[in-house]
Amino acid sequence: MTNYSKKRFLVIDDQPLAREALRSIAQTLGAFAVEFASNYQDAIYRLRNNVPDIILCDYVLGDGRSGQQLLEELRRFNLLPDETIFMMVTGEQSYEQVVAAVELVPDDYIIKPFSPEKLMLRLDRIMEKKLFFAAYYKEKRRQEYANALAILQAKRDSEAGRPYRYEILRQQAEVELASGDAEKAEGTYRNILENYNFPWARAGVARSLHKQNRLGEARHEIDQVVAQTPHYFDASDVKASICMAQGEPDEAQRVLDEVARKTPRNYQRKRLLAEAAILNGDAETACAALTDVMTNDTMPGAISPEDRLALARSQVAARDNISAERTLVGLRDSEVQNMNLAEQASYASLLAISSTAKGKPRFTGLRPALLSAELDATARLDVMRAALTLADNELADSQCGQLLAGSDAKKLFATMRSLYALHGREVDFRNLQREIALQRIHHAETTAPAVA
Amino acid sequence: MHHLLDTLASGIHDTKNQLFIAESLIAASEAKHHIDLSEARYAIEAAAERLSRTLAAYRLMRRGANLAIMPCIVADLCAEVALAQRQHLATAGIALAVDCQFVDEWPLDRDLISDILNNAVQNAGRFARQAVTLSAMADGGGLLFRVEDDGPGFNSLPPKMNTGLLVAERLAQLHVRRGCPGELRLDNNSRRGGARFELWLP
Numbered sequence: 224m225t226n227y228s229k230k231r232f233l234v235i236d237d238q239p240l241a242r243e244a245l246r247s248i249a250q251t252l253g254a255f256a257v258e259f260a261s262n263y264q265d266a267i268y269r270l271r272n273n274v275p276d277i278i279l280c281d282y283v284l285g286d287g288r289s290g291q292q293l294l295e296e297l298r299r300f301n302l303l304p305d306e307t308i309f310m311m312v313t314g315e316q317s318y319e320q321v322v323a324a325v326e327l328v329p330d331d332y333i334i335k336p337f338s339p340e341k342l343m344l345r346l347d348r349i350m351e352k353k354l355f356f357a358a359y360y361k362e363k364r365r366q367e368y369a370n371a372l373a374i375l376q377a378k379r380d381s382e383a384g385r386p387y388r389y390e391i392l393r394q395q396a397e398v399e400l401a402s403g404d405a406e407k408a409e410g411t412y413r414n415i416l417e418n419y420n421f422p423w424a425r426a427g428v429a430r431s432l433h434k435q436n437r438l439g440e441a442r443h444e445i446d447q448v449v450a451q452t453p454h455y456f457d458a459s460d461v462k463a464s465i466c467m468a469q470g471e472p473d474e475a476q477r478v479l480d481e482v483a484r485k486t487p488r489n490y491q492r493k494r495l496l497a498e499a500a501i502l503n504g505d506a507e508t509a510c511a512a513l514t515d516v517m518t519n520d521t522m523p524g525a526i527s528p529e530d531r532l533a534l535a536r537s538q539v540a541a542r543d544n545i546s547a548e549r550t551l552v553g554l555r556d557s558e559v560q561n562m563n564l565a566e567q568a569s570y571a572s573l574l575a576i577s578s579t580a581k582g583k584p585r586f587t588g589l590r591p592a593l594l595s596a597e598l599d600a601t602a603r604l605d606v607m608r609a610a611l612t613l614a615d616n617e618l619a620d621s622q623c624g625q626l627l628a629g630s631d632a633k634k635l636f637a638t639m640r641s642l643y644a645l646h647g648r649e650v651d652f653r654n655l656q657r658e659i660a661l662q663r664i665h666h667a668e669t670t671a672p673a674v675a
Numbered sequence: 676m677h678h679l680l681d682t683l684a685s686g687i688h689d690t691k692n693q694l695f696i697a698e699s700l701i702a703a704s705e706a707k708h709h710i711d712l713s714e715a716r717y718a719i720e721a722a723a724e725r726l727s728r729t730l731a732a733y734r735l736m737r738r739g740a741n742l743a744i745m746p747c748i749v750a751d752l753c754a755e756v757a758l759a760q761r762q763h764l765a766t767a768g769i770a771l772a773v774d775c776q777f778v779d780e781w782p783l784d785r786d787l788i789s790d791i792l793n794n795a796v797q798n799a800g801r802f803a804r805q806a807v808t809l810s811a812m813a814d815g816g817g818l819l820f821r822v823e824d825d826g827p828g829f830n831s832l833p834p835k836m837n838t839g840l841l842v843a844e845r846l847a848q849l850h851v852r853r854g855c856p857g858e859l860r861l862d863n864n865s866r867r868g869g870a871r872f873e874l875w876l877p
Contacts, residue, residue, distance in 0.1 A: 386748045
């Protein structure tokens, strides 16, 4: 049994009486140090300053916020070490439906009313589990994936690991995905599915297939999950990403729009919605979603230069160059200097489009690098857009060629074609497309094994 | 229909919050005054369980009801039922024995299964003379929970189905794995001579 007198508790609840009740329960366990947080912001402030050992968080936090959202935010900003216990407290039986579906789960949840003894039993078990996985957590945090997988393998084969088989497999699949071995991750998730059709495991198969660019199969899997578990909103995000990769931004936007209405304070989802809307040619929705993000995603450090670039991109797409220029000029010099090459490329491109006078010199200065550097697809599309605007056909065609030959070709095809059409270069686009297709055929012929 | 369900769920949620405050106040008084009010706390938890079970029955009897299936450590589940029931049964002179031979996790709806087992143990305790046993074991490729007592057994077989048993039956049917549903079996073949409740999950 754990000695709770040395554990630091944080009780998060917007109702004073319920807060007091939770404190009283914690004290009955022997706890001395029990802090309170009365709302979402307060909780984040306290957690940033001092991470407790045990968090007892009510599911309903008021102001449209939920404990699940808080948990997701804490994980997103790495504010919750694996060693800290996050216990969701809820009066809603329906919360179990949430936990059964989502990927980011608390260590456990407990339904009110409950006795101090029951809470202690649950906390003791979580402590045991955390102890069991302690060495693995350490390696995972250091991103030593091979070591982490070796530990999991040893645990999986051990007698002590029997009660944690699913958790071991789940962690294994996550590490395999994080380390870039999507094929293995797919196998591990399928191994779980052989035993039971968990929605999170099927979504894991879809994510693994997406990483392998097996988009049709990924879509088939995720469609099943979304149809069977409509309250599993993360699955809708996965579906939207797959739809975008398949070149179906309209479906991606429809799916995200529906879920975003139900989760208006999920700003990661709003970012994804903006991305889908931009691809779908709906710059107005993209601008609205990103403006909402800028205004309301209040977690310190939540708004990145990438977000400002995304907003400027949607403003450029909406032909609102004045707002785009204002957004870009609003970035501090230090932020611009700290950008990586892809972000610098996007910044220079978007500024050149929104304000030729301010942006063209920077864009021209970067031109040699833009012709030769490896850029991600988003930056390449920005460069292509700016080059078309500035009538730099050589640069535009080089970026377009790279994009058509890359793995994001389906995702960006319609956008590229419409940008070329906007500048009266449809025929050139078709020629480029033909050229890349021929190159692909030639490549396939020369690399195919000889037939006797 | 959904609106009605939401209204009921919301009312029950608020009630359970109030019950939680009451229970924590009692627990604090117990600690402060070194007294045992566990039967008062048991009554509060039993009231909350009844409310939840009524809502669960309403939800599960409808078409398209969804369970929340998660991997669950079976021994932990048995330990929680024992924690909730043992002391209360002891006040009536009945001993609750737990025999869990199932080491692994198993996919199941933890809260609903836990509620059904609590209900089965409570029912058994009502008719038992001295002893009730809760056991869990591997059986036929699935997981078998068994509650046995040393009472007179069911009056008739099949017995009259109360809310708890109806929920148990529906819950068993909704636990489907590899196309195979679970089963509820009720008979008088208890090794202790009384009634036997068996819930088999695939």
